[in-house]
Amino acid sequence: MKVLILGMGNPILSDDGIGLLIAEEIGKRVKGAEVVTTALVGVHLLDLIAGYDKVFLIDALTTVGGIKGEVVKLKDGGATSHLFSSHGVNFFELLRLGGELGYKMPELGRVYGIEIGDEIAFGEELSPELKERLPCIIEKIADDVRSHLNPPCV
Amino acid sequence: MAKRITVNPITRLEGHGKIEIFLDDKGDVKDAYWQVVELRGFERFCIGRPAEEMPRITPNICGVCPSPHNMAATKALDDLYSVEPTPAAKLVRQLHYDAFMMEDHYIHFFFLSAPDFVVGPAADPAERNIIGVIKKVGLDVGGKVIEVRKRCRDIIKLIASKPAHPEGGLPGGVPRGITEDERKWIKETADFSVEFAQFALKLFEDVVLSNKKYLDLVLSDAYNLKTYYMGLVDDDKKSNLYEGKLRVVDPDGNEFALFDPKDYVEHIGEWVEPWTYVRLTHLRKIGWSGLIEGEGTSLYRVGPLARLNVAEGMATPLAQKEFEKMYDTLGGKPAHHTLAFHWARLIESLQAAEDMQRIANDPLLTSKDIRNMDLKLKRVGIGCVEAARGTLIHHYETDDKGILTRANLIVATQHNAAPICMSVKKAATEFVKGPKVKEGMLNMAEIAFRAYDPCLACATHALPGEMPLIVDIRDEKGDIIRTLRRP
Numbered sequence: 001m002k003v004l005i006l007g008m009g010n011p012i013l014s015d016d017g018i019g020l021l022i023a024e025e026i027g028k029r030v031k032g033a034e035v036v037t038t039a040l041v042g043v044h045l046l047d048l049i050a051g052y053d054k055v056f057l058i059d060a061l062t063t064v065g066g067i068k069g070e071v072v073k074l075k076d077g078g079a080t081s082h083l084f085s086s087h088g089v090n091f092f093e094l095l096r097l098g099g100e101l102g103y104k105m106p107e108l109g110r111v112y113g114i115e116i117g118d119e120i121a122f123g124e125e126l127s128p129e130l131k132e133r134l135p136c137i138i139e140k141i142a143d144d145v146r147s148h149l150n151p152p153c154v
Numbered sequence: 155m156a157k158r159i160t161v162n163p164i165t166r167l168e169g170h171g172k173i174e175i176f177l178d179d180k181g182d183v184k185d186a187y188w189q190v191v192e193l194r195g196f197e198r199f200c201i202g203r204p205a206e207e208m209p210r211i212t213p214n215i216c217g218v219c220p221s222p223h224n225m226a227a228t229k230a231l232d233d234l235y236s237v238e239p240t241p242a243a244k245l246v247r248q249l250h251y252d253a254f255m256m257e258d259h260y261i262h263f264f265f266l267s268a269p270d271f272v273v274g275p276a277a278d279p280a281e282r283n284i285i286g287v288i289k290k291v292g293l294d295v296g297g298k299v300i301e302v303r304k305r306c307r308d309i310i311k312l313i314a315s316k317p318a319h320p321e322g323g324l325p326g327g328v329p330r331g332i333t334e335d336e337r338k339w340i341k342e343t344a345d346f347s348v349e350f351a352q353f354a355l356k357l358f359e360d361v362v363l364s365n366k367k368y369l370d371l372v373l374s375d376a377y378n379l380k381t382y383y384m385g386l387v388d389d390d391k392k393s394n395l396y397e398g399k400l401r402v403v404d405p406d407g408n409e410f411a412l413f414d415p416k417d418y419v420e421h422i423g424e425w426v427e428p429w430t431y432v433r434l435t436h437l438r439k440i441g442w443s444g445l446i447e448g449e450g451t452s453l454y455r456v457g458p459l460a461r462l463n464v465a466e467g468m469a470t471p472l473a474q475k476e477f478e479k480m481y482d483t484l485g486g487k488p489a490h491h492t493l494a495f496h497w498a499r500l501i502e503s504l505q506a507a508e509d510m511q512r513i514a515n516d517p518l519l520t521s522k523d524i525r526n527m528d529l530k531l532k533r534v535g536i537g538c539v540e541a542a543r544g545t546l547i548h549h550y551e552t553d554d555k556g557i558l559t560r561a562n563l564i565v566a567t568q569h570n571a572a573p574i575c576m577s578v579k580k581a582a583t584e585f586v587k588g589p590k591v592k593e594g595m596l597n598m599a600e601i602a603f604r605a606y607d608p609c610l611a612c613a614t615h616a617l618p619g620e621m622p623l624i625v626d627i628r629d630e631k632g633d634i635i636r637t638l639r640r641p
Contacts, residue, residue: 011214012199012211040319042218046300047304096285097285097288100293100296101293101297122196122198
């Protein structure tokens, strides 16, 4: 099975880019998974995801009252920061569109949103709070991806 | 009792950009504003970096206009180092730019505007999308859109390594040239693109122009705004996306100004209003007029329709025919019909495709002379291109080692911010009636907004361009009584 870990975010917007960092680390911890990181949105994602069997998305998330560093597993249709775009097509439409056009589109594994708060500034490093929590976030998501791909025998 | 409706096109942060429509006690529209909250720090982020990093950094500001930022930054470096690109390098840059423009315009047309016209402006939002469009016009159209887009992206990838966020950008040239083998498929892509552009214009004719209801909408006063217009033109005053002088025409179409973009400060004023963080631009020689149209206004618009309005014609023959047809239909120049931005996009796409054919057939394209190294740092550099959404200016200042001490960008959405407010207000005044505001009514106002395809990220120098739409309808106490959400 071809598995894609898609990290989304902007590399020059500090905490907004946390999904990019996490995806790279998950790739080292989940055997056989491929990693793609991107700042793209909308239809541009088609080229990145077509051809895979399963895709896991990792992205920054801002919700009212969210706790910085919290990992939220979004159910199908739940949106993180970069999954919707008014300039084109949203991610879930894209999955349908690709299928209609004959592309082999992946099954959606999970969508992980990492709460980053609402103070975003330009920068190439994470804020100190998220930097401190990063190792824990990475292990938590890696465990979840692995258990999703290899559910324990019961 | 007054009522406030909030149309909230948030970026990734709740409240970072919204349209507020105020109703009076009869339920009629009293006022409308487009508000954007600024995220500061871009200039601070740039200061202290080598200017050469800007073509790599600035495409990341925006998820939808990366190539224009890359190109404006590269041209600013040309100016900063007092160097002209070699003829072959210029061809390669223009090839990149034509490919980007087509890709961007088609995404806008087929994914954003076609749902309103093909599926219908009052259709269920769940159906009013690209999948709804394909259901109506056929799967093969969707396949063609994806194919032309892929071909354009392959060209950008070839030239600038990454199709969405180009990395190339050198003062006086380009990082790589084109080989004869590559010329072959570039030619094929150019021919395919011309054919596709003509197909897209035919589709527009069949779906929009042949439908009296839609044509009446395009021509209606609700979507009409009398402003000045600005855009780049070449020496013959033909439309040019890559270089030239900035031409401004008044609401009657008379030339108001023609200037080198390096002199933009003399012509473009920036104005701060308390209700928005976007620095609103206006014609400095007239002075800030406020949000008024027609006589006395100092507001101008940029973007596809503005570019055609300021041009004496298109630079390529097939696009010129379409240009003439558009103005015949709209009743002459300048056209103030906001929905004609969509039509102008398709005409520009045809010109870009024809220009790609010109470049693909130019013997110089494969020259190995792709870099002019005669660099002389002068500490100030200004670059200007026409981004898909309108005039884009990058202005850098450096110390004597080329380290940035100042960076200022003026972007398309900034030029259009005040007119967007006015366009939304006019459409809302016509179509939105309270107290029970239906989704279809709001979409009629959003159609005006969507014609500009504004990009909050650029306007605030902040975020990466994604912008879902949340519509909050509030009662007189400010409480939300209904929320509509659409991607």
